[in-house]
Amino acid sequence: MSSLSLYDTLTRTTSSFVPLKKGEVGIYLCGATVQAPPHIGHVRSGVNFDILRRWLTKSGYNVTFIRNVTDIDDKILHKAVHENMPWWAVAMKYERAFTEAYAALNVLPPTYEPRATGHVTQMIELMQVLIEKGAAYAPGNGDVYLEVRKLSSYLTLSRQKLDDLQPAADVDAASSKKKDPRDFALWKAAKPGDPSWPTPWGPGRPGWHLECSAMAHQYLGESFDIHGGGLDLIFPHHENEIAQSEAAGYAFAKRWLHNAWVTASGEKMSKSLGNSLQVHELLKSVRGIELRWYLGSAHYRSMLEFSHEALAESATAFRRIESFLTRSVEILGAQPTPVLSQAFTDAMNDDLAVPTALASISEALRAGNSAITAGDSAVIESSANEIRGALEILGCDPFDPAFASASAGEDLTAALDGTIKLALEQRTAARERKDFAASDQIRDGLAALGITIEDTAQGPRWSISRDGK
RNA sequence: GGUCGGAUGGCCGAGAGGCGAGGCAAGGGACUGCAAAUCCCUCUACACGGGUUCAAAUCCCGUUCCGACCUCCA
Numbered sequence: 001m002s003s004l005s006l007y008d009t010l011t012r013t014t015s016s017f018v019p020l021k022k023g024e025v026g027i028y029l030c031g032a033t034v035q036a037p038p039h040i041g042h043v044r045s046g047v048n049f050d051i052l053r054r055w056l057t058k059s060g061y062n063v064t065f066i067r068n069v070t071d072i073d074d075k076i077l078h079k080a081v082h083e084n085m086p087w088w089a090v091a092m093k094y095e096r097a098f099t100e101a102y103a104a105l106n107v108l109p110p111t112y113e114p115r116a117t118g119h120v121t122q123m124i125e126l127m128q129v130l131i132e133k134g135a136a137y138a139p140g141n142g143d144v145y146l147e148v149r150k151l152s153s154y155l156t157l158s159r160q161k162l163d164d165l166q167p168a169a170d171v172d173a174a175s176s177k178k179k180d181p182r183d184f185a186l187w188k189a190a191k192p193g194d195p196s197w198p199t200p201w202g203p204g205r206p207g208w209h210l211e212c213s214a215m216a217h218q219y220l221g222e223s224f225d226i227h228g229g230g231l232d233l234i235f236p237h238h239e240n241e242i243a244q245s246e247a248a249g250y251a252f253a254k255r256w257l258h259n260a261w262v263t264a265s266g267e268k269m270s271k272s273l274g275n276s277l278q279v280h281e282l283l284k285s286v287r288g289i290e291l292r293w294y295l296g297s298a299h300y301r302s303m304l305e306f307s308h309e310a311l312a313e314s315a316t317a318f319r320r321i322e323s324f325l326t327r328s329v330e331i332l333g334a335q336p337t338p339v340l341s342q343a344f345t346d347a348m349n350d351d352l353a354v355p356t357a358l359a360s361i362s363e364a365l366r367a368g369n370s371a372i373t374a375g376d377s378a379v380i381e382s383s384a385n386e387i388r389g390a391l392e393i394l395g396c397d398p399f400d401p402a403f404a405s406a407s408a409g410e411d412l413t414a415a416l417d418g419t420i421k422l423a424l425e426q427r428t429a430a431r432e433r434k435d436f437a438a439s440d441q442i443r444d445g446l447a448a449l450g451i452t453i454e455d456t457a458q459g460p461r462w463s464i465s466r467d468g469k
Numbered sequence: 470g471g472u473c474g475g476a477u478g479g480c481c482g483a484g485a486g487g488c489g490a491g492g493c494a495a496g497g498g499a500c501u502g503c504a505a506a507u508c509c510c511u512c513u514a515c516a517c518g519g520g521u522u523c524a525a526a527u528c529c530c531g532u533u534c535c536g537a538c539c540u541c542c543a
Contacts, residue, residue, distance in 0.1 A: 012473095029543095030543075031543090032543080033541080033542080033543095038543095039543090041542090041543055042542095042543050043543085044543070045543040046543085048543095070541090073541065074541060075541080075542095155472095158472065158473080158538075158539085159472060159473075160471065160472050160473095160538090160539070161471075161472085163471090164470075164471040164472075164539080165471075165472095165539055165540085181540095182540075183540095184540055184541090185540090185541090207541075208540085208541035209540090209541080229543065230542075230543030231473090231474085231537075231538085231543080232537075232538065232542050232543065233542075233543070234473090234538075235472085235538060235539065235540080236538090236539080236540045236541075237540090237541075237542085239540095240540080240541095258543090259543070260474085260537095260543095261536095261537080261542095261543075262543090263536080263537095266475095266535060266536060267535095267536070267537090268536075268537065268542085268543095269542095269543090297481090297482080297492090298481090298482070298483095299482090299483075301474095302475090302482080302483090303474085303475075303536085303537095304482095305481080305482095307480095307481085309480080309481090309493095310480080310481055310482095310493090313480080313481070313492080313493050313494085314481080314492085314493085316493075317492060317493065320492095320506095323506080324507095327506095353483080353484095354483095355482060355483045355484090355490080355491075355492095356483060356484080356490070356491085358482095358483090358490095358491065358492075359483080359490050359491040359492085360491090361491090362490095362491055362492065363491090366507095366508080369506090369507055369508070370507080370508060372507075373500090373507060373508065431502080434502075436502055436503070439502090439503095440502095440503075440504085443504080443505090447505095452505070452506090453504090453505070454504095454505050454506050454507095455501070455504085455505075455506085456506075456507090461506095
């Protein structure tokens with residue numbers, strides 16, 4: 001049995017994963033800033049880390065998975081003006097959109113999902129510690145800053161030098177109270193009309209970075225195993241989290257994992273691409289399980305170049321796997337029992353090498369399909385078990401109730417099945433009397449309704465072939 | 470300017486010194502009344518130029534192109 005190795009952005013190397021506490025893993029994932037509907041880049045992060053979580057759980061760890069919601073932020077405030085809604089209504093609206101997207105993709109709910117606005121107390125406490133230790137200062141204008149010059153370890157995650165950074169453009173130096181232009185705001189004084197919370201330094205609202213340090217500390221303690229997020233968070237967000245937390249005396253994250261982007265036309269996804277790559281839009285052309293399969297199929301550290309063609313192709317490949325499992329149930333009369341193959345396990349243990357793991361599924365699929373032709377139920381069963389075991393880890397198990405069709409009830413399905421079987425009996429009769437015109441008419445008629453007929457050794461079977469949900 | 474990635478066959482996408490992942494598409498074959506599904510076979514690549522080595526897609530040097538971050542992006 002191999003053991004898990006994971007990459008670490010801090011060391012830029014892959015190393016054996018050893019938890020701080022035997023049998024336990026604490027993960028903090030930077031979740032969404034709820035200021036717009038989720039696009040597939042956002043949920044790729046969710047899917048990638050969900051696979052990590054499932055794999056750790058399967059490996060026997062008790063995983064505490066914290067994924068925050070940033071529900072107060074400049075963009076949310078702007079959006080509130082734009083949409084003529086209170087800022088908290090904007091945050092809630094998009095938080096729900098994210099929750100729905102995660103659910104559609106079978107991303108397991110976090111152990112806890114803390115909101116920034118619910119942790120102002122912890123943030124104030126953290127700032128007090130930082131000020132006491134001399135790492136932060138409140139210049140009297142209501143802001144609180146972290147003094148980055150004092151931190152020798154600052155910028156080690158992104159491997160930059162403080163003096164090489166381009167000077168921040170956010171402040172006109174004249175009015176700034178910062179000791180150094182690169183000092184960053186832990187807390188921002190309230191401007192007229194802004195939401196605010198009372199603090200010892202005056203009313204204000206959280207800076208972007210402070211929340212994560214405060215919440216990670218609250219739920220995972222001074223030190224925890226894995227901190228994750230998108231590549232673009234390395235600097236400044238994660239760098240600043242480290243600065244705040246270490247200056248407060250916490251050891252903080254032992255390992256950093258960052259997922260790469262979904263790109264379109266070689267570029268990182270952005271709002272300029274419009275709404276077409278929102279999860280909500282894409283789910284009109286493929287099912288959630290298919291979108292998840294696509295997003296999870298590339299290695300988490302590799303860029304995934306999005307195209308509608310690639311997505312459609314990926315969905316086709318997935319249906320092929322799903323179709324085998326469906327047929328295995330028809331033949332064996334029972335759902336497969338998830339089993340992990342050695343090849344799959346080894347691949348996953350190698351820094352979650354999902355693409356390699358998928359190759360093992362392909363092999364099992366071929367063996368399983370051949371076994372159907374040969375009527376070898378032992379091999380059908382073992383192949384189906386192995387495939388289901390793999391799909392379960394990838395969060396793409398078609399038997400998972402999370403993917404159960406919400407629209408068609410069981411009664412309806414049974415009625416449809418009976419109806420189609422009547423037609424198929426007619427067709428079989430026609431074929432037996434070699435009236436192929438009549439049999440083809442039935443098949444074409446069903447095809448026009450989106451129902452595909454396949455003649456198998458066990459007789460005809462049908463499936464709904466139309467795209468969509 | 471600083472930091473960090475990437476370039477693999479028609480397409481997607483792994484690998485990271487030797488035994489040429491896998492998928493999709495395409496062509497051929499088997500099966501079929503014809504299909505569909507399935508299986509078998511074929512096509513075999515690592516941006517460019519040097520170098521190291523018995524051996525380089527993989528290591529080193531250089532070049533080109535693409536991308537990301539550099540204070541509120543997953």
